[in-house]
Amino acid sequence: MNRTTSSRLIRQAEKSIPGGVNSPVRAFKGVGGDPVFFTRGEGPYLYDVDDNRYVDYIQSWGPMILGHNHRPTVDAVVQQAQRALGFGAPTEGEITLAEKIIDMVPSIEKVRLVNSGTEATMSAIRLARGFTGRDLILKFTGCYHGHSDSLLVKAGSGVLTLGIPNSPGVPDAIAARTLNAPYNDLEAVRTIFSEYPEQIACIIIEPVAGNMGCIPPVPGFLEGLRQLTKDQGTVLIFDEVMTGFRLSPSGAQGLYGVQPDLTTLGKVVGGGLPIGAFGGRGDIMSYIAPEGPVYQAGTLSGNPLAVSAGLTTLQHLTDDVYRQIQATTNHLIQGLEERAAAHGVQLATNHVCGMFGLFFDVNRVTNFDDVTQSNIDKFNRFFHAMLDAGVYLAPSAFEAGFISVSHDAEAIQFTLDAAEKAFAEL
Ligand code: KE4
Numbered sequence: 464m465n466r467t468t469s470s471r472l473i474r475q476a477e478k479s480i481p482g483g484v485n486s487p488v489r490a491f492k493g494v495g496g497d498p499v500f501f502t503r504g505e506g507p508y509l510y511d512v513d514d515n516r517y518v519d520y521i522q523s524w525g526p527m528i529l530g531h532n533h534r535p536t537v538d539a540v541v542q543q544a545q546r547a548l549g550f551g552a553p554t555e556g557e558i559t560l561a562e563k564i565i566d567m568v569p570s571i572e573k574v575r576l577v578n579s580g581t582e583a584t585m586s587a588i589r590l591a592r593g594f595t596g597r598d599l600i601l602k603f604t605g606c607y608h609g610h611s612d613s614l615l616v617k618a619g620s621g622v623l624t625l626g627i628p629n630s631p632g633v634p635d636a637i638a639a640r641t642l643n644a645p646y647n648d649l650e651a652v653r654t655i656f657s658e659y660p661e662q663i664a665c666i667i668i669e670p671v672a673g674n675m676g677c678i679p680p681v682p683g684f685l686e687g688l689r690q691l692t693k694d695q696g697t698v699l700i701f702d703e704v705m706t707g708f709r710l711s712p713s714g715a716q717g718l719y720g721v722q723p724d725l726t727t728l729g730k731v732v733g734g735g736l737p738i739g740a741f742g743g744r745g746d747i748m749s750y751i752a753p754e755g756p757v758y759q760a761g762t763l764s765g766n767p768l769a770v771s772a773g774l775t776t777l778q779h780l781t782d783d784v785y786r787q788i789q790a791t792t793n794h795l796i797q798g799l800e801e802r803a804a805a806h807g808v809q810l811a812t813n814h815v816c817g818m819f820g821l822f823f824d825v826n827r828v829t830n831f832d833d834v835t836q837s838n839i840d841k842f843n844r845f846f847h848a849m850l851d852a853g854v855y856l857a858p859s860a861f862e863a864g865f866i867s868v869s870h871d872a873e874a875i876q877f878t879l880d881a882a883e884k885a886f887a888e889l
Contacts, residue, residue, distance in 0.1 A: 464851045468512040469500045488621035493859035494843045499850070504531025506869035509855060517855035518874045520864040525673075525705050525730040528788070528817065529779055530869025536734045539775040543767050550767070557765040560774045564732065564740060567777065568713045570722040574742030575751055576765045580704035580729030581609025583739035584667065586751075586759045587725050588613055590741070591665035591698035593757035594750050599659055601666045601697075603646040605831030605861075607674035608667055608702050608727075616641040619674030619831070624859040646672055646830045647680060649687040656695055665698040665725075670715035673705040673863035675834045677813040677820030685721040692724075698747065704729035704739065705863070708780055710816045718815070731780075734772030737763070784868045788817040791870050795819070798879040806886040811837070819864045821845070821856075823889075834861065845885050852881035 476483035484490045484498065491498045500512045507530055509519040519531070529536065543556075557576060564574050577583050588600055588611070600613060607620035615622060615630040616638050622630065629638055642663070644651040656663065670685055672678040692699040701723035703714040708731040711717040716726065725743035732740055742748060752758045763769075796814045799821070803810035811822040822828045823845070824838035842860040849856055854877070857864055 464515055464853070465513050466497065466499060466511065466515065470497045472500045472512065473497045486621070488624055488857075488859055488862065491858045493624035493839075493861070494846045496847060498858070499855070506530040506532070507867060507871065507874040515853065517850070517853050518870070518878050519855050520866065521855060521857055522865040522867055523730075523735055525709060525865050526733060526735045528709060528731050528865075528867050529734075529776060529784075530867040533734075533776070533779070533869075535779060536772050536775045539771040540736070540768050543771040546767075548766075548768060549763065551762065554765065554767050554770070556767055556770040556774060560770050560777075563774060563777050564728070564742065567708065568716070568726060568742075570713075570716060570724075570744075571726055571742040572745035573748035574740050575748070575759065576770070577739040577741065577759075577761050578737050578763050578766075578769075579609065579739045580702075580727065581611055581739070582761065583704060583727035583729055583741040584608040584614060584700075584702055585611035587700050587727050587741040588665065588667065589759065590747060590750060590757050591700060591725065593755075594747050595664045595696065595698060597662055597664035598640050599642060599663045600640065601642045601644060601652070601655060601663050603668055603672070604643045605646060605675035605678075605834065606667075606669045606672055606702070608669075609704075612637045613641050614667070617643045619672070619861055621859075623675060623861040645832070646675075646678060647684050648830065649684055649691075652688065652691060656691060656697075661695055663695065663697045665700050666692055667700040667702055669705065670701045670703065670719065670721070671706050671710060671815050671818065673818055673820075675831050675861050676822055676828060676837075677815065677818050677863040678828060678830065678834075679813055679815055680719065681829060685719050689721050689723075698725060699723040700725045700727065702727045706815075706818070707731060708777060709818060709865075711785060712780060712782070715815075731776060732773045733769050734776035736769040736772040737766075738769040738773055785816060787868050788866055788870075791875060792817055792819060792866050795866065795870075795875050795878065798875070799882055802879065802883045803886050806883075806889070808886045808889050817866045819866070821864070822860070841889055844889060848885035848888055849878075849881055852884065854878050854881045
């Protein structure tokens with residue numbers, strides 16, 4: 464596949480942008496080779512600067528659940544843009560979106576809009592610390608919650624891809640207040656609580672981990688965290704930036720029936736434009752300025768373009784959309800497993816509605832250590848074989864894949880045909 468223009472552009476980009484990209488995971492450092500530069504998207508497809516077509520399983524890292532160029536969403540943004548791009552003042556649309564989020568996610572009584580998932584989790588952590596008066600937080604190894612200092616400790620996603628266990632620049636004094644436990648290990652959490660009784664401000668978790676491949680919670684894990692945090696007076700934060708409005712209308716918490724105290728959101732809630740949100744129990748959210756003392760702010764928070772895109776997207780997320788995405792996910796994963804087996808390739812898969820992870824030469828993946836035992840080199844070779852065949856997977860073994868409602872039978876069959884050839888070459 465001819466990608467000479469992309470290769471020329473990354474060389475040019477590297478002269479003015481660190482690593483040539485504005486977010487590290489886009490640089491293909493984990494899989495090798497040059498990143499692809501894109502110009503447009505349509506439904507499940509992306510088109511690059513050399514006019515190659517790809518079936519897209521990144522979907523802008525999750526937001527494009529309705530597919531690229533979803534007309535009602537684009538039209539809503541264009542109409543808003545023709546009125547104004549922003550005010551720095553309240554708008555009625557922010558109330559409508561807040562009410563829609565609260566309607567879809569029962570655990571959220573009040574919500575604050577921000578501009579990214581990082582801002583959402585950073586603010587939720589500060590709020591939990593302010594509400595409890597405690598400093599310690601607990602996260603899970605391999606989970607990624609954005610790049611704020613307290614959360615760049617044994618994080619996943621691009622940090623993991625680049626092999627940066629704890630980012631330089633994060634003061635030891637801050638990193639020391641972030642505790643880590645293995646994902647899906649309730650006993651380890653109990654042990655940490657016994658070492659720090661009633662001293663932990665919050666637990667923050669991806670209720671389905673999507674930043675070390677895709678790893679669902681084992682039965683009882685989320686329920687156990689819920690009980691332990693209740694007993695300890697610790698705030699339970701579900702980071703649903705990736706899973707929110709993707710796994711169900713009320714994200715992972717709706718799918719698994721466990722209600723956190725706070726939820727962070729991003730990606731889908733912005734319909735492809737920059738947005739994040741955090742919300743939850745009214746007594747906790749009342750601590751946020753100007754209602755309460757915990758300060759949090761943002762020049763472009765609630766920007767009318769992002770609000771228009773997010774609101775229109777949420778309004779199109781019907782039950783039928785989730786049924787269709789679940790069926791497509793099952794069909795894709797089953798097809799990949801069958802073709803891998805037919806070629807003697809050991810492939811472990813994890814998937815939940817609209818999210819999946821692929822792991823080579825391992826049986827089952829339930830935590831970070833399992834992921835690191837998988838054959839990363841084989842994943843990378845599979846990635847490039849699929850890319851050259853016109854299928855765009857996440858450029859890292861430590862990321863999840865995403866499926867939109869626009870991924871139709873033709874796109875899935877194209878993917879499975881490409882996988883057949885890729886497995887044969889592995
Ligand atoms: P942003 O600040 O990138 O909008 O969101 C941070 C974030 C928070 N929480 C979860 C569960 C997330 O997955 C993310 C961001 N996800 C990555 C993909 N694994 C974004 C891609 C990137 O870093 O370029």
